[in-house]
Amino acid sequence: MLKKVVKLGDFVEERSNGEKIRYIVQTAPPEMEDAVVEHMTTFFLPREPMCSHRILGDPVSTKTLQELWREAVQGGTTLVALQIVDGEEPKIIGANVTPISEKTPAGDKHFEGDNFNDVLEALIDVAQRGNIYEKYGVDRYMTGYGLSVDRDYHGYKIGQRILECRRPLCKLLGVEATGTVFTASSSQHIAAKIGFETLAEFEYSTYTVNGKKPFADLPGKMLMMATSSRRMSKVVKLGEFVEQRRNGDKLRFIVQIATPDMTEDIIHLMTEFFMTREPLTQAGVLGDPASTRDLHNLWREEIARGTSIAALEVKEGKDPKLFGVNITPVCVKGEKHDSKLEGEHSGTLFKLLDEVTAMGNVYERYGVTKYLSGMGLAVDADYHGFNAGRRILECRRPLCQHLGIQVTATVFTAPASQHIASKLGFETLSELNYATYEDKEKGHPFASVPGKAVMMALKY
Incomplete structure (x- = not known):
């Protein structure tokens, strides 16, 4: 766990309409837990395909997901984008919940909520098929439990800047790879743009796990995408x-x-x-x-x-x-x-x-x-x-x-x-x-x- 806040980037971006904002990307301290969970519940849960399809509207599954986010924030590696305005408190305008995944898991853990478990089971399955540990020769990597941007701040490259900041954070932590099952076309596009490669890919409509098709009526696909320090640091x-x-x-x-x-x-x-x-x-x-x-x-x-x-x-x-x-x-x-x-x-x-x-x-x-x-x-x-x-x-x-x-x-x-x-x-x-x-x-x-x-x- 990181014991202090780490600032990873300071940006000024402009929308196509000429409006500018300044924001920083940093790690979220434990006391920011409630604000991060509120942000993710407001802006991630209703828009992410799998969550909006199965978890939104299920109070038990929603609570379980929120507890997972809380636990990850307490680990000290979650990324937040904060708007900086003179004379005002920094405001969360984006977040990426990014815990560290270990090759040797801590053991099976029971989660409440059938819908939550269906989503989790699919994400674990797709991640495992990506085979990131063997592909990059690592025993841990930075993963993701959701990337979200406040809808009022779209157009300022916040999602891209947050994803880019995984690199210096991984370097600081001594983690050689980062990988996530990206579930929306927008995040998949950004990840590909900054150098993530696709390790596994499944259409929602045809994806089957344990004999079930839990997302048969969803358009789009899930992509396990990743990059490593070796890939980031290919020497010419x-x-x-x-x-x-x-x-x-x-x-x-x-x-x-x-x-x-x-x-x-x-x-x-x-x-x-x-x-x-x-x-x-x-x-x-x-x-x-x-x-x-x-x-x-x-x-x-x-x-x-x-x-x-x-x-x-x-x-x-x-x-x-x-x-x-x-x-x-x-x-x-x-x-x-x-x-x-x-x-x-x-x-x-x-x-x-x-x-x-x-x-x-x-x-x-x-x-x-x-x-x-x-x-x-x-x-x-x-x-x-x-x-x-x-x-x-x-x-x-x-x-x-x-x-x-x-x-x-x-x-x-x-x-x-x-x-x-x-x-x-x-x-x-x-x-x-x-x-x-x-x-x-x-x-x-x-x-x-x-x-x-x-x-x-x-x-x-």
Whole structure:
């Protein structure tokens, strides 16, 4: 059992109608038990196919399910999404009851309610047919007793963010897999989108257990879906290096595609070693919590897409240590980034970057429909002098080959990265001086910032 609340994510999302909210995802403390159960009873029970079909309207089965939720919340691993509004108490707007399932069960337990037992029997059967313990070679995994979002908050990606936060929670707990029998098409879609694979699948109408078809008139299907730390952390190595500083210190490191389980470590590294040194983020974003969250959310999205680069120190007998990263999204002609920015300074920053990018005219200049871009390159200060920044940039070549991309292009905003890119053969496509850049609404927002933004590209 977790003895303290663990914050797993801080998000600002916008609906299609332009309304924004901020919410965090964290573990639910025991004192939140009643609120979680009330939320699940109100928003999960009436909408989940099996529960609405068999448990809703059966007081005994409903009470049994509520007791199961209470027990799980007391275990300390349940996830909740809380809306954050200044001056108000955080409000539960989403929950995922996520206990840990053990290969060796504690023993048979009797539950009240025939309808509850029919549903439970089916879920256990489908989960067992998924064979998660053997497939992933684990003796425990994080499962789920329901994922729900307050109906007034649909459209803010809350279900997706909660599911994504299972990964850092599993890492914290030392649990190598998570799997759930997803019973509704919406949750099945989200799970597939973030990398869960289907281990077992059964149509409700034809599913049979103990000679019965308990859900014969239900449309849809049950999917046992799962992912593991190995699956989350599939390594695509891009390079291996041994470098030496002037003082004689040597470092062996690998450069690889960043995996989702690295996400929070990457966010921490980028915050500490990119935002505090990069000229434009220093000029406003760094002291603006909303703009900082914008960058964190953008970085999380790109890491999840599996195209960013990480550098890890390799020492015999020790786990690899992350010390460098380059967030490298793929830009596709005609596609617009739909992420909404909450912060004033982040909006100003991206206006400048978009203008320099448009001036560079990458698609037309190179005759391509996509290219590998960049959204920040950082190296831990303790590792300066080992050519890590250069090696990371060099590894865009094998990454582009892996992705089937011919061109990489980035707005480099600091003299150091501009110098390295030039040495590697990047050509300058466009540039803007910070002091003279003019924003129609804010005048010269970077008037006090020395230097310039340079759009540079390289075709392989």
